Amino acid sequence: MKLITKNTDYAIRALMTLASDRDRFFSAKEIAGIQDIPYHYLRSILQILTKNALIKSREGVGGGVKLIASPSRIHVSDLIIMFQGDADPGECLVKGRICSNHQTCVLRHEIKRIERMIQNQFGKITIQTLLNKEKN
Amino acid sequence: MKLITKNTDYAIRALMTLASDRDRFFSAKEIAGIQDIPYHYLRSILQILTKNALIKSREGVGGGVKLIASPSRIHVSDLIIMFQGDADPGECLVKGRICSNHQTCVLRHEIKRIERMIQNQFGKITIQTLLNKEKN
DNA sequence: ATAACTGATACTATATTGGTATCATTAAGC
DNA sequence: GCTTAATGATACCAATATAGTATCAGTTAT
Ligand code: FES
Ligand code: FES
Numbered sequence: 001m002k003l004i005t006k007n008t009d010y011a012i013r014a015l016m017t018l019a020s021d022r023d024r025f026f027s028a029k030e031i032a033g034i035q036d037i038p039y040h041y042l043r044s045i046l047q048i049l050t051k052n053a054l055i056k057s058r059e060g061v062g063g064g065v066k067l068i069a070s071p072s073r074i075h076v077s078d079l080i081i082m083f084q085g086d087a088d089p090g091e092c093l094v095k096g097r098i099c100s101n102h103q104t105c106v107l108r109h110e111i112k113r114i115e116r117m118i119q120n121q122f123g124k125i126t127i128q129t130l131l132n133k134e135k136n
Numbered sequence: 137m138k139l140i141t142k143n144t145d146y147a148i149r150a151l152m153t154l155a156s157d158r159d160r161f162f163s164a165k166e167i168a169g170i171q172d173i174p175y176h177y178l179r180s181i182l183q184i185l186t187k188n189a190l191i192k193s194r195e196g197v198g199g200g201v202k203l204i205a206s207p208s209r210i211h212v213s214d215l216i217i218m219f220q221g222d223a224d225p226g227e228c229l230v231k232g233r234i235c236s237n238h239q240t241c242v243l244r245h246e247i248k249r250i251e252r253m254i255q256n257q258f259g260k261i262t263i264q265t266l267l268n269k270e271k272n
Numbered sequence: 273a274t275a276a277c278t279g280a281t282a283c284t285a286t287a288t289t290g291g292t293a294t295c296a297t298t299a300a301g302c
Numbered sequence: 303g304c305t306t307a308a309t310g311a312t313a314c315c316a317a318t319a320t321a322g323t324a325t326c327a328g329t330t331a332t
Contacts, residue, residue: 001216114258
């Protein structure tokens with residue numbers, strides 16, 4: 001049961017690095033080195049974080065990315081949605097098309113309930129709380 | 137966030153069909169028809185359920201499979217483990233190998249906690265409870 | 273001018289999941 | 303006994319999702 005994919009994981013770790021010094025720019029190369037993340041892959045992830053305004057970038061020499069959102073306002077649940085998409089829309093299909101009892105299906109109901117519970121749990125975890133726990 | 141894969145889903149539904157008449161044998165063909173599951177795929181699923189002693193099979197004309205476990209003792213969590221494997225052992229890797237802070241990693245800790253919570257939730261759902269809810 | 277960066281985008285590789293096919297074996301019923 | 307309807311075992315293929323790579327254009331500090 002893969003709750004978090006690599007890109008989400010990498011995003012979290014990159015953000016934690018950025019949160020360690022909120023005022024300066026880190027280059028993708030630097031973050032990749034610190035966190036041991038494949039450079040090109042990380043770059044694509046940072047671009048998504050930039051588009052979502054969690055970080056801002058500066059091009060050219062001495063450039064890189066810098067945190068702009070508050071670490072306590074970046075919830076892991078947001079990152080999951082950002083990188084893994086909101087809980088699959090179709091879900092519980094029969095041979096590609098939606099099955100007849102789609103609306104009433106009890107199993108589906110239970111799954112949806114548990115999914116909400118999971119999102120709720122991940123919503124309580126922020127970059128800040130992760131950093132706090134790390135220090136102990 | 138795919139909590140349940142198709143094979144688990146199909147297994148659940150096949151078991152619900154079998155639970156509707158515990159005394160007789162249903163052929164794979166019959167179940168496939170009722171639940172609209174691809175025949176050959178269902179067959180491979182039924183073989184796994186047989187090996188795990190949730191159902192028993194009879195070969196030859198008039199054969200098929202029949203429920204032997206009690207519907208109230210078949211937990212969805214068991215089926216998830218059976219078809220999707222116990223929560224990935226490696227998890228949270230860095231470039232294939234296990235990262236240095238694997239033991240202490242706080243994110244990993246949180247994920248493990250949530251995974252346990254999910255298994256606990258699915259542990260409360262049985263074939264019987266699904267059947268009960270269906271009747272309402 | 274050069275070097276160190278990001279933006280945009282396309283591409284490839286790998287893994288997982290979902291599904292198909294085949295042949296051997298078993299058992300019922302005529 | 304022969305036929306037919308079933309499962310056992312197993313190998314294979316297809317589709318999808320995830321992970322990772324590569325390239326080139328544009329930007330900026332020195
Ligand atoms: S069987 Fe289709 S929604 Fe559950
Ligand atoms: S970063 Fe490797 S276990 Fe979390």
